[in-house]
Amino acid sequence: MPAPYQSPDYYQLDELLTDEQRMARDTVRDWVGERVLPVIARHYQACTFPSDLIPEMAQLGLFGTTLPERYGCAAMDHVSSGLVMQELERGDSALRSFASVQSSLVMFPIHAYGSEEQKDRWLPLLAKGAAVGCFGLTEPDAGSDPGSMKTRAARRGDGWVLNGAKMWITNGTVADVAVVWARTDEGIRGFLVEKGTPGFSAPEMKGKLSLRASVTSELVFEDCAVPESSRLPLALGLRAPLSCLNQARYGIAWGAVGAASACYDEALRYARERIMFDGPIARFQLVQDKLVWMLSEITKAQLLVWRLGALKDAGKLKHTQVSLAKMNCVWMARECARMARDIEGANGILDEYCAMRHMQNLESVYTYEGTHDVHKLVVGADITGFEAFRAPVKPTSSN
Numbered sequence: 417m418p419a420p421y422q423s424p425d426y427y428q429l430d431e432l433l434t435d436e437q438r439m440a441r442d443t444v445r446d447w448v449g450e451r452v453l454p455v456i457a458r459h460y461q462a463c464t465f466p467s468d469l470i471p472e473m474a475q476l477g478l479f480g481t482t483l484p485e486r487y488g489c490a491a492m493d494h495v496s497s498g499l500v501m502q503e504l505e506r507g508d509s510a511l512r513s514f515a516s517v518q519s520s521l522v523m524f525p526i527h528a529y530g531s532e533e534q535k536d537r538w539l540p541l542l543a544k545g546a547a548v549g550c551f552g553l554t555e556p557d558a559g560s561d562p563g564s565m566k567t568r569a570a571r572r573g574d575g576w577v578l579n580g581a582k583m584w585i586t587n588g589t590v591a592d593v594a595v596v597w598a599r600t601d602e603g604i605r606g607f608l609v610e611k612g613t614p615g616f617s618a619p620e621m622k623g624k625l626s627l628r629a630s631v632t633s634e635l636v637f638e639d640c641a642v643p644e645s646s647r648l649p650l651a652l653g654l655r656a657p658l659s660c661l662n663q664a665r666y667g668i669a670w671g672a673v674g675a676a677s678a679c680y681d682e683a684l685r686y687a688r689e690r691i692m693f694d695g696p697i698a699r700f701q702l703v704q705d706k707l708v709w710m711l712s713e714i715t716k717a718q719l720l721v722w723r724l725g726a727l728k729d730a731g732k733l734k735h736t737q738v739s740l741a742k743m744n745c746v747w748m749a750r751e752c753a754r755m756a757r758d759i760e761g762a763n764g765i766l767d768e769y770c771a772m773r774h775m776q777n778l779e780s781v782y783t784y785e786g787t788h789d790v791h792k793l794v795v796g797a798d799i800t801g802f803e804a805f806r807a808p809v810k811p812t813s814s815n
């Protein structure tokens with residue numbers, strides 16, 4: 417019987433949490449240990465999401481965690497919600513991605529920008545896991561620059577007609593409702609497009625070597641007619657989808673700490689038990705160097721996300737602070753996963769260990785919801801006052 421997971425807490429950060437926050441964290445931690453870890457490697461290998469866990473996630477209040485109870489949500493504070501994401505990603509980034517999309521990218525925009533009818537219809541269903549949602553912003557030719565999207569919504573009679581394609585959409589194939597962002601004559605607008613709407617299809621993308629336990633899809637719109645009542649009435653311009661991404665990135669920063677902690681715990685255990693040159697490899701300075709680096713970066717990241725949560729709960733959080741956290745925490749987790757895999761030697765490439773799975777997942781997490789470098793530019797622009805997103809397109813004369 418393997419020893420139970422020991423989350424790194426070198427600076428007694430547990431003491432910073434309230435009883436409720438600890439309870440939310442421990443409940444999800446236990447659930448991940450009992451229900452996710454025994455099956456996740458199989459799902460990862462088979463490229464399937466463990467969809468039988470969706471009702472259990474709903475039961476635990478993991479969808480729309482911070483939204484009001486009147487919609488069936490848990491109305492948690494933001495630190496609790498972050499801790500939930502941390503524990504989910506300790507299991508696998510696919511679980512955290514599922515919860516992030518459902519909560520931050522589907523329920524949040526419906527709550528923030530939807531009509532009362534849209535909220536009353538969709539939020540209780542999404543909270544119960546009786547409906548799954550997805551968020552369609554990225555396109556084949558519009559990734560880091562979503563403002564260049566080509567998907568169009570044109571007015572026809574009392575409604576709208578959508579044409580275009582989205583790509584890399586988490587949960588697209590399984591979603592009952594897609595939050596779709598499209599260009600209109602009045603600017604970018606958001607629409608709720610239901611599964612089965614004529615002219616709408618969502619084929620699954622195959623061949624991923626990362627986030628294999630998550631469903632990723634294209635969304636295709638060919639003269640797809642939707643009523644005016646499907647438009648999110650308060651979502652005006654690109655700021656609306658960007659505000660959703662900001663919510664999700666907050667959870668990603670916390671989630672990355674969970675993935676890193678899983679890798680550190682596994683590598684530390686392994687180093688103590690693996691005998692080479694007549695004793696445990698943990699006695700070698702070079703191995704200790706890696707373990708101490710991991711612990712040190714995890715501890716800094718734990719403090720960072722805790723403060724991020726406190727600022728969010730106080731209503732003082734700036735989106736640039738979220739960018740810095742997403743950038744730092746995911747980079748840190750990616751490095752930890754690589755070091756853990758290294759410490760575990762050849763065994764580290766096996767799916768019975770978590771390090772390689774996290775390492776591969778974190779490649780996606782490093783890129784999605786704003787790439788590492790794009791967040792660097794966001795923070796760079798904030799501190800210098802100069803935006804560096806656009807460089808001259810014309811080559812210099814020497815080229």
Ligand SMILES: Cc1cc2nc3c(=O)[nH]c(=O)nc-3n(C[C@H](O)[C@H](O)[C@H](O)COP(=O)(O)OP(=O)(O)OC[C@H]3O[C@@H](n4cnc5c(N)ncnc54)[C@H](O)[C@@H]3O)c2cc1C
Pocket residue numbers: 517551552553554558559560561583584585586587626627632780783784785786787788789790793804805806
């Ligand atoms: C598994 C997975 C799930 C996803 N789920 C969703 C989803 O549910 N919904 C959704 O809408 N999208 C989703 N995405 C898409 C994701 O958000 C995009 O991949 C991301 O925004 C980056 O876009 P891109 O892949 O087109 O990269 P590009 O924008 O083409 O970037 C390529 C490289 O160029 C760099 N670069 C780009 N612009 C600049 C610049 N100005 N300065 C310096 N460097 C730059 C980037 O940092 C990167 O290194 C998902 C992606 C993955 C991998």
